[in-house]
Amino acid sequence: MDGERGGAGTPEPAAWSRRRSPWVLATMALLGVLTLLVLLWAGTGLSDRDWVRVIGGVVLALLLGSTVGFLAISGTRGSGAAPQPGSWPDGVEGVRFDYSTATYCWFSLLVAGCVLVLLGGGVAVGSVFGVLMIALAALLGWYLMVVLWRAPGGLLVSPSGIAHRGLTNFYSVPWHVVRGVEARDLGTSALVVKADPSPQSVLRRYTGWFDTGELRYLPFLVVRTYWLAADREVVRSVLAFYLAHPERRGELATQDAVRRIAEGRTRD
Incomplete structure (x- = not known):
């Protein structure tokens, strides 16, 4: 009944053992290079005291870099963290497998980066399109607040x-x-x-x-x-x-x- 011991070294089902798509790897590599280029571009604004370029570059780099991080962590099988006895507010007791803190961080940075880019773009563009960008930023900001309020999943x-x-x-x-x-x-x-x-x-x-x-x-x-x-x-x-x-x-x-x-x- 108890069977063999399992763990991180245990062979996985075929549905989970596929190699990551070359397109995903290529996308991660491209976004990584773009992140470095954007940071270099933002750095040039320091000497010119162009704070719009510096802040805009850092925010854009945050969005690109967090996308790379989230894509990277989405292909992992878990760190092997141990389950814990636990419950939720309804009082049900059981064994709890919590969400990964690292995944939460990357996801939160990704959504926050989107919010900041949309806000900045909306202010810069103006007009009706700019208002729509700001509204979308507000929606994503509300969504992120709910995610953090509900954490940990x-x-x-x-x-x-x-x-x-x-x-x-x-x-x-x-x-x-x-x-x-x-x-x-x-x-x-x-x-x-x-x-x-x-x-x-x-x-x-x-x-x-x-x-x-x-x-x-x-x-x-x-x-x-x-x-x-x-x-x-x-x-x-x-x-x-x-x-x-x-x-x-x-x-x-x-x-x-x-x-x-x-x-x-x-x-x-």
């Missing part, structure tokens, strides 16, 4: 079911409607909990339909694995283990589950 596995606290939403499904757990490639690697519709499922949207897209797969529960601090294969094996062993789910509210996961005993 994560996945909670409890005796009653599986809950995903996303960037701007919350979705949970009870165990009895879960039909399977799959590793999928949805543009990036994703963990898919195949669930049937249920009145016991809970869905909350905090930014309306303005979200990161996982909810379009409802009633399935989808987590983009680059958000998780824990190794994605470990998380998949935990979900698959407790789906296959309902008699063990009660331990999810205790330290026993944390020990089982740490010892790699969720791999059949």
